[in-house]
Amino acid sequence: MLEDYAEQFFKALCKQIGEDETREGLKHTAQRISQSYQNLLDGYAQSPTEVLGSVFTQGACDEMIVLKKMPFYSMCEHHLLPFFGHISIGYLPDKKIAGISGLARVAEIFTHRLQIQENLTAQIADCLLNELMPKGVMVVCEARHLCLEMRGKQRQSSIITSALRGLFKKDSRTRTEFMQLIKD
Known part of the structure; x- marks a missing residue:
């Protein structure tokens, strides 16, 4: 079809x-x-909850878990042109942890949909917040947008978005620790 x-x-x-x-x-x-x-665009055919995979209660720790700078590609919903870059995800478990590959698969589900970067970042954070119920989640996304670079004035630049939930929003030390961990 x-x-x-x-x-x-x-x-x-x-x-x-x-x-x-x-x-x-x-x-x-x-x-x-x-x-x-x-x-x-195969992200519509999959459930973020299902691809998260196994969620464990045994081994839940009280320390930050970080997936650093995972490359991604997505499609701008306004122009149907690619945007691409990397996503970093951090969370502070409460009683549940997910496998790191599950974090990557959740991000991939949302990147494989028509998107804007702001929603992409928030959707990943909200999914992890709802499924893992952690003390906090933070997602940082940095991307280049071909809709910006190929059209009009043809400017090349990176766009950075973040989504902060729980302790990451309330506690600047937690935010700072995450940002230090994902620094180059």
Whole structure:
């Protein structure tokens, strides 16, 4: 079904810009577009709760757990152009901990949806807050946006967003410790 839409879109685009969609280099472009978007946007078909995986009560600690600068790619919901960078996630467990790969999978679910960076950061933090019920969660996302860099004035810059919940919001020492841990 997505393949049919991609083909219709691609034919209309080529006609609009004066391109021949039947030329050799473009013959299979509609199928490649369809396959790309199926992969790039597969986060809708998965549940963040399920991909978090096993949550453990045994071994829950009272120290910060950090996933530092995980690379990601996402699609801007306003322009359907990529934005990409890295995400750092930290949380202070209360009674539950998740596997580190579960943290990465949760982030990936949300990055594989049409997004704006501000919502992406908040969705990851809120999911972990709801599922793990930690003392605090902090997510920092730094990204380059091709919708900014390729259009208009073509400015290259990084956008940084953060979401703070619980102790990270209330206690500046906790925030500072996290920021020190994710520094280069």
